[in-house]
Amino acid sequence: MSAIEVKGLRKTFGTLEVLRGIDLDIESGEVVCVIGPSGSGKSTLLRCVNLLEQPTAGRIAVDGVELTDPDVDIDAARRRIGMVFQSFNLFPHLTVLGNVMVAQRKVLKRDKAEAERVARANLERVGLADKVDAYPEKLSGGQQQRVAIARALAMDPSVMLFDEPTSALDPELVGDVLGVMRSLADEGMTMVVVTHEMSFAREVADRVVFMDEGAVVEQGPPARVIASPEHARTRTFLARVLDPAAARVGELED
Amino acid sequence: MAAGSGTAARRGGMTRRQRRRLVLGGEYGIFVIAVVLLVALADWRSLHENFFNWSVAKGLFPDIITVGLRNTVLYTVTGFALGLAGGLLLALMRLSSVLPYRWFAMAYIEVFRGVPALLIFIFVGTGIPLAFPGSNLPGGVYGQAAVALGLVSAAYMAETIRAGIEAVPRGQTEAARSLGMSQSRAMRTIVVPQAFRVVIPPLTNELVLLFKDSSLALFIGVSLTQRELTKFGRDLASQQGNTTPIVVAGICYLLITIPLGYLARRLEERQKRGRR
Numbered sequence: 267m268s269a270i271e272v273k274g275l276r277k278t279f280g281t282l283e284v285l286r287g288i289d290l291d292i293e294s295g296e297v298v299c300v301i302g303p304s305g306s307g308k309s310t311l312l313r314c315v316n317l318l319e320q321p322t323a324g325r326i327a328v329d330g331v332e333l334t335d336p337d338v339d340i341d342a343a344r345r346r347i348g349m350v351f352q353s354f355n356l357f358p359h360l361t362v363l364g365n366v367m368v369a370q371r372k373v374l375k376r377d378k379a380e381a382e383r384v385a386r387a388n389l390e391r392v393g394l395a396d397k398v399d400a401y402p403e404k405l406s407g408g409q410q411q412r413v414a415i416a417r418a419l420a421m422d423p424s425v426m427l428f429d430e431p432t433s434a435l436d437p438e439l440v441g442d443v444l445g446v447m448r449s450l451a452d453e454g455m456t457m458v459v460v461t462h463e464m465s466f467a468r469e470v471a472d473r474v475v476f477m478d479e480g481a482v483v484e485q486g487p488p489a490r491v492i493a494s495p496e497h498a499r500t501r502t503f504l505a506r507v508l509d510p511a512a513a514r515v516g517e518l519e520d
Numbered sequence: 521m522a523a524g525s526g527t528a529a530r531r532g533g534m535t536r537r538q539r540r541r542l543v544l545g546g547e548y549g550i551f552v553i554a555v556v557l558l559v560a561l562a563d564w565r566s567l568h569e570n571f572f573n574w575s576v577a578k579g580l581f582p583d584i585i586t587v588g589l590r591n592t593v594l595y596t597v598t599g600f601a602l603g604l605a606g607g608l609l610l611a612l613m614r615l616s617s618v619l620p621y622r623w624f625a626m627a628y629i630e631v632f633r634g635v636p637a638l639l640i641f642i643f644v645g646t647g648i649p650l651a652f653p654g655s656n657l658p659g660g661v662y663g664q665a666a667v668a669l670g671l672v673s674a675a676y677m678a679e680t681i682r683a684g685i686e687a688v689p690r691g692q693t694e695a696a697r698s699l700g701m702s703q704s705r706a707m708r709t710i711v712v713p714q715a716f717r718v719v720i721p722p723l724t725n726e727l728v729l730l731f732k733d734s735s736l737a738l739f740i741g742v743s744l745t746q747r748e749l750t751k752f753g754r755d756l757a758s759q760q761g762n763t764t765p766i767v768v769a770g771i772c773y774l775l776i777t778i779p780l781g782y783l784a785r786r787l788e789e790r791q792k793r794g795r796r
Contacts, residue, residue: 318694345700355695359714369699372709414695421699 267330269294269425269456270315275324277310284310286480288324292425297457299467299488302477303503308460311477312429315458316347329424345373348418348426352433354410356402356417362389363398366417374421381420388416392446408439412446425456432463464507468492476500569762576764580756584765587745588752589772594662595734595748599669600727606670607677612707614682625678632675637668637733644668645740661746665737673730680722684715721791724784728777749773 270292277285284307292298300308313319315326317333317340326333331343357365366385370376376384389395392412402410411431418426428447432440444466451457451470461467467474467488474491476483478499484491495501506513534542613625632640644664648657657663688711696706735750742751753769 316698318698341697341700341702344698347698349695349698351691351695353691355689355691357692357695357710357714359717368709369696369701372705373700417699 267294268292268327269296269329270458271325271327272311272315273325275311275314275326276322277307277314277319278322284480285314285321288480288482290475290482292456292458294424294456295454296472297451297455297470298459298473298475299471300458300460300475300477301462301464301467301503301507302483306477307480308477309429312349312427312458312460315427316344316349318349341373345421346424348415348421348423350411350414350418350426350428350431352430354402354407354414354434356410356413358402360401361398362394362400362402362405362413365402365413366420369417370420384420385416388419389413391419391449392416393442406439407435408442411435411443415443415446415450419450425458426450428457428459428461430460430462432461462507464492464504476503478503571763571767573762573764576760576762577768579760580765580768584749584752584768584772587747588749588769591737591742591746592731592734592748592750592772593776595665595669595737596727596731598662598666599673599734600730602666602670603673603677603726603730604723606674607681608712610674610678611681611685614678615685629675629678632672633679637672638736638739640672641665641668641736641739644671661737661740661742664740665734668736668740669730669734672733673726676729677723677726680719680726681715684719685711687718688714718791721784721788724780724787728780728784731777731780732773 268291270290272288272290275285275288275290276283288307288311290298290311300311302308310319314321315328315333317326321334324334328343329346331346332338333340333343357368360368363382363385366388367378367381370381370384371378374381386395386398389398392415394409394412394416397405397409397413402413405413415426415431431447432443435443440463444463447457447459447466448470459466459471469488471488473485474488475485476491476495476497476499483497483499484495491500492504495504610625610628613621614629616622616625644667648664657667659666692710692714693703693706696710697703701709734748737746737748738751738754742748747755749769749772753765756765757763
């Protein structure tokens with residue numbers, strides 16, 4: 267059984283077709299990086315996987331639970347799916363510890379001592395054990411994102427979704443967050459990562475999926491997709507991402 | 521520029537500096553003349569007798585505090601509590617996905633903001649007892665005043681709270697939902713607490729308005745011990761044929777409203793600075 271199963275997924279916003287029939291199977295313990303130009307539908311795909319966006323058509327199953335079934339308990343299903351956002355979305359009125367405890371207490375109904383133990387362990391895991399009493403606004407972007415990862419991990423998810431987790435960070439803070447994600451991957455977490463960090467995709471991903479205009483153009487091991495892509499569109503995209511300074515004015519619009 | 525200033529700034533044969541001095545002098549002159557006229561023409565003895573009569577003022581204490589101010593505060597606080605609860609409920613209805621709830625909240629807000637508060641007091645004070653004979657709001661006059669103030673302020677607070685809820689970024693709800701919280705759980709635990717931080721300064725202003733509106737309770741028909749500041753001041757003013765009680769009642773209001781208004785501005789400034 268696949269950890270995540272996506273079949274014939276379509277999503278339209280009004281007349282705009284953002285996803286045009288996506289099929290994707292992700293095995294348990296697999297790390298998949300989704301790359302592609304902005305507007306290609308990568309983030310929408312990720313947001314459909316935990317139903318933050320309602321798919322227009324298609325089937326999505328996580329851990330064998332079909333999320334697109336209208337009778338499914340979506341709140342219960344989402345507990346098994348951790349999500350990390352580009353803009354962190356920490357709760358500003360709660361401390362770091364409060365951020366990591368609140369859903370454990372209110373959703374999983376863990377008692378206070380247990381929730382705090384789990385929270386501290388996960389903050390330790392992301393290297394922020396000393397920040398438990400701080401409020402999010404006092405933290406750097408990189409620290410906030412690591413708290414967000416700890417917050418998701420505290421729910422014991424079976425898969426983790428990352429929506430451009432480092433795009434809003436200052437360049438020198440990206441490494442800390444990627445480091446945490448790399449250690450998660452090493453521990454065998456099933457991960458889907460929408461990212462522009464090609465070095466991360468190359469080194470950590472088991473599989474790279476290249477999307478363009480709402481469809482999967484090609485996918486495979488990073489060595490193949492990133493080093494020797496088959497499709498012209500993949501090649502153009504990678505050339506620009508890997509060496510942005512080399513683009514010429516004439517080839518920008520094609 | 522240096523060459524042009526000699527001609528361009530000169531109008532009516534004066535330099536710009538001379539003109540400014542003349543205008544400023546005129547403004548001060550008018551003020552001084554007004555003060556002189558006031559001092560010369562006003563009957564200071566009569567003014568003092570009628571507005572600031574020391575012996576009349578002394579006679580008001582302690583009742584103006586222990587009855588008047590106490591009841592004003594009591595009406596205001598109970599009305600505010602009811603209004604806050606009602607306002608939150610209306611704000612949530614206004615944002616509900618259920619159409620009839622939205623309609624009801626919108627109609628309520630329009631009606632109660634569009635009608636004079638005095639009308640609501642008369643309605644609650646005389647209309648309801650007439651329409652439902654034998655029905656009594658708990659607390660008698662206190663209950664009626666609280667309900668009337670609550671009905672009016674709920675409409676205003678609903679709009680404030682709604683704006684506060686809408687000011688909380690969508691990502692907050694998304695993060696909460698992605699952790700498995702239901703929509704209502706996310707609202708209660710994540711969104712509303714943040715919304716209330718935003719609306720504390722405007723709600724403090726609302727409290728100031730309510731404090732003044734509590735004077736309308738005098739239209740409910742209160743007994744001697746239920747009088748609030750305005751009624752108390754008016755009664756004693758007519759009893760003694762002297763306006764001093766009204767002035768003292770006014771000062772009592774200001775003792776509360778000025779610090780509260782100051783507090784609201786401070787909170788507002790602090791929040792502006794705290795914004796990321």
